[in-house]
Amino acid sequence: MIAVVERCMHCGACVGSCPSNAIYLNEVILSFNSDCTKCGRCVKVCPVGAIRMEAGD
Amino acid sequence: MVDGKYDVIVVGAGPAGSMTAKHAAQKGASVLMIEKRQEIGSPVRCGEGISKASLDEVGIKPDKRWIAAEVDGAKIVSPSGHVFTINERMAGNEVGMVLERVLFDKALAADAANAGAEIKVKTSAVGLKIENGKVRGVKVISHGEPMEFEAGCVVGADGFESQIGRWGGLDTNLKPNDITSCFQYRLTNVDHDFRYCEFIIGSAAPGGYIWIFPKDEYTANVGIGVLLSKIKSPGQVKQLLDRFIAKDERLNKGQPLDAVSGAVSVSPPPDKLVKDGLLLVGDAARIIDPITGGGIAHACISGMHAGKVLGEAAQEKDFSEARLMEYENLLRNRLENKLWRNWMAKEKLITLSDETFDKIIQTLAEVGVEKMSVGNILKVIKSRHPELVKEFEDLI
16 A cells, blocks of 8 residues: 655645556645556655555555 | 636646736636635745746736845856856846745736636645536535536646646656656755856756755755656655755755755646647646756746637637647747757756766866857867767757
8 A cells, every 4th residue: 555654745746747647635635546556656756755655455 | 506607717826827817817708716725826846946038028027026036147067066157148138036936926816816817725626527528617625615617618727746637638647757856945044156046967966956046145945856767765855955965065054944845847748738628837738848847937938828818719709629729839839849859958968977967067167158059058068079969969
């Protein structure tokens, strides 16, 4: 599963980079929908390293 | 049930959105502009640099209230410290200023309101209303309440993170080589040269650069952009900037007044920017300059053209793709060649080594450039290092 940690700055770098348009940012709340393919691009693009891929669904 | 009906609904109240709203409203269109944040212009996600010439082009009169600093030029710094200084004599009206975006964005939104546009803040678009493949309006959550609005045309001015286009079937997906991840502090108590915008190139910021843009004598926007395809580990972008600041004696006593992150596209323009009832402007349209990562000027240009075309389309009650193509054609005539050329140049620049950057900047610093242009720069480099220019020659 994908986890967002507290250092998230709500900037939307992940939203615009997501090739499946699976991320939604409502001011400060980041959510992933079922279109997410766990490609990991958001993990890499995040300027502060706030997104992590963890084991399990 | 529908909560309102407009000719044009603009999603996003940055410079592109406000310029669109202003010009459409000036031509008599009914316009609603929505902004997901509770304050237009804040938080700033931008280095805030722009040239004087680009404001002239879009009819925005410089106003002391939103100009933080006017600079004499730019300094390009190579990895081992060679400095090429671009002054006003070489750059003409392209010389820059550093904005106060929190106030600049509000001033442009106020212009839109003054022209007759309605504005809603703390109002997020959550989806499009689509009927028979045509965009008919937008679903929003406004101050926590779900609402629906109908529109002749929905304008995606929703920035780098744009979803409006993709929800409506316009492909704005980017390749990893065309995305730059950014982090910036506004640092005070720094000892920078406040007469110049500074760009540090090379492996300090792989595939991008570090910038020091003065806000005042003691304060500067100090930021970094790194190409996504060159990022090696999560969080590396902030780490690279922190490391640079710690080593730089002018900056390492600086204290942050804010920290912002974000991303910019450094891509060629997308194949399509309009559909029936849908149009994209600004960063959402992927029209950022791929060399500088600058987006404000192009955003204003796209908003101006879009607003004018939408105003006329509203009078004709025709928001078809064929009608909106006038906007796309105007924008492509103005920007397409530049965006492609700068994208191709970027594709080459990201392959250069620190050693090569040193040679190039040292040559430019020593020989000098009479008048700034890609052609003139290449001529100067060729005079000493013909081998370096070979790959770039098709750009002249």
